[in-house]
Amino acid sequence: MLASPQKRTTVLTDAEIRSLTEGKTVTESLGRGNGALLFWRATGVVQSYYRYYKGNNPTLILIGRYREKRSTGGFSLLDCREKAHEWARLKRSIAPRDLKEYLQLQSEKLAAEQKEAIRKAEEEASRGTLGDLLNSYIDQMRIDGKVSVNETWRSFQTNITKPLPHLLEKRAKDITPDDIVDILAPLADRGANVQMNRVRASLHAAFVYGAHADYDPTRRGYKRYYLTGNPVSLTRKDTSAENAIDRILSDDELQELYLNVHKTYKVGIVLSSLVKMMVATAGQRPQALIRTLWKDYDFKRRCVSLVERKGKGGVRKHVIPLTARQIRILRVLQAHNGDLPGPFYSSPDKEIRLDTLKNVFIRWHEDRVEKSRRAGLPEPEKFTARDIRRTANYLLTDAGVRPEDSNLLQSHGQTGIVKKHYDRHHHLPAKRAAIRLYEKELSRLLTGRKIYRDIREY
Structure with missing residues (x-):
């Protein structure tokens, strides 16, 4: 309970406030109807208040701790007096509303605004660039x-x-x-x-x-x-x-590439074998071939599981049959890379980079351009690794492979839960039949032998 005033005066001094004993108060009037500035030593330190009456009941609003010494914190007498006069003016301007209730509402409003400002700042900071x-x-x-x-x-x-x-x-x-x-x-x-x-x-x-x-x-x-x-x-x-990207290699271009790519400057056994495997496997994606490990090859069942990451189906297995031609290429790679995790690895923990395959075709083209220049022939048309897959697709058609079996062999559109868990080996017989027809057509192309078809096929 607030003690009765020890002393009421018009203008207080610092000495009067510092001399307050515990439990005592002293006030300074701010003029009739304006309330008063009150100082109260409740428990050792002196607190300052603005006091006004609401009916017959006094209302106190805390200003803050009074600074008794320069070395201590708090408000000076002048600071307290200015704050009390400020609230007195505010009390008159908002009448008949109660000052303390008004200040409480303003404090809550300010707190809400600050909270919203913090939220917006956090949201803005979370907005990604x-x-x-x-x-x-x-x-x-x-x-x-x-x-x-x-x-x-x-x-x-x-x-x-x-x-x-x-x-x-x-x-x-x-x-x-x-x-x-x-x-x-x-x-x-x-x-x-x-x-x-x-x-x-x-x-x-x-x-x-x-x-x-x-x-x-x-x-x-x-x-x-x-x-x-x-x-x-x-x-x-x-x-x-x-x-414009519809380049198909001619029979002569594909034959020359397959038979001579290993002779290209700075193209070693691994890269030249990769190019040959792309041709021999009916245009499998080079990245899928590069990622294969030796354990993915089942030489007994003559098939290999490729990891496909192309398209919307996510990561999935794609099993293709192995031909005698592919196995011959793999035996060469085993002699060279048999101690590494996979045939197309450059070190125990790293497969060859896909970028290096691009360089193979750049150097191949440069060699062909130089040969054509020396022979006085026109510059040959350039082709890339992507064109191998497209050319293989045409060869599959020429070999009489049905479009749906060609799609199975080249892993076109093989997505979905059913295909992910069921298609890997279920369609292997169809793929074997397709690769046999393809290999027959490829062998004709690489050896230059003509295969005469029954006129009834046309």
Whole structure:
């Protein structure tokens, strides 16, 4: 209970306040109807209050601790007096509302505003930038075992990180179609339209990933993107660029490659054997071949399990039959790499890089260009590893393999739970029949022998 005033005065001094004994108070009037400034030594220290009457009942509002010495904390007498006069003015301006209730409401309102400000600041800090989005997308590609992850990462580095670093700091939700055009335009300017389409496709996929990532329960606590649309969708794709990729090797080109690729400068046994295996296996994807381990090869049953990561089906096994031609290639690799985990490994813990296969075809083309130049012939047309798979598909057709069996052999569209657990060996007989027809056609092509078909086949 508040003790009765020890002394009431018009203007207090510091000496009067410091002389207060425990339990005593002293007040300074602020004028009629304005209340008073009260000092109370309750338990040792002196606290200052603004006091006013509500009816016959006194109401105290704490100002704070009075500073008795310069070395102690608190408010000076002048500070306390100014605060009391401020509240007296406020009390008059808000009348008939009660001052203490008003201040309580204001305090609660301020606390709520501060809480909301903190929430917004935390939300803003959690908003991912374009750089965050691209890095997260690359991480997810690695988790999913996507073959193109390194190529995609290098593409982002080359076309965004280095030339347009400021875009990486921009919030992903604030990226506009104009920003995407700024990324793609340099590629279009130098005529790299195929590459432009691929960068566009990667960016589109990254934003699709970001839109779903915000609602992924496994990503709680990670950066959020708050995307409301995909800015890449409004940019134009050059459909004519991809349509030009339809290169098919002639019989002579495929024969020359298969029989002589090992003679190419700086192309060793492992890389030349990889090229031959791509041809001999009816155009299996090189990355799937590169990842195989020796334990994946069943020479007794004459089949191999490849790991496919291409397409929307995720990681899946794809079993193909082994032919005598493939086994001959593998025996050569066993003599060279038999002590390594797989035929296409360069060290005990590392398979050869897919990039090196690209170099094989570059050097092969350079050799052919040089030979043609010396012979006074036109420069030969270039082809890449991708064209081997397409050429093999045409050979399968020429060999009389049904389209559905050709798709099985080349692992086109083999997705879904049923196929993941059932298709691996169930379709192996159909694949064996297909590879036998293919091998017969390939043998004709590589040896140059003609196979005359019954006229009724045409």
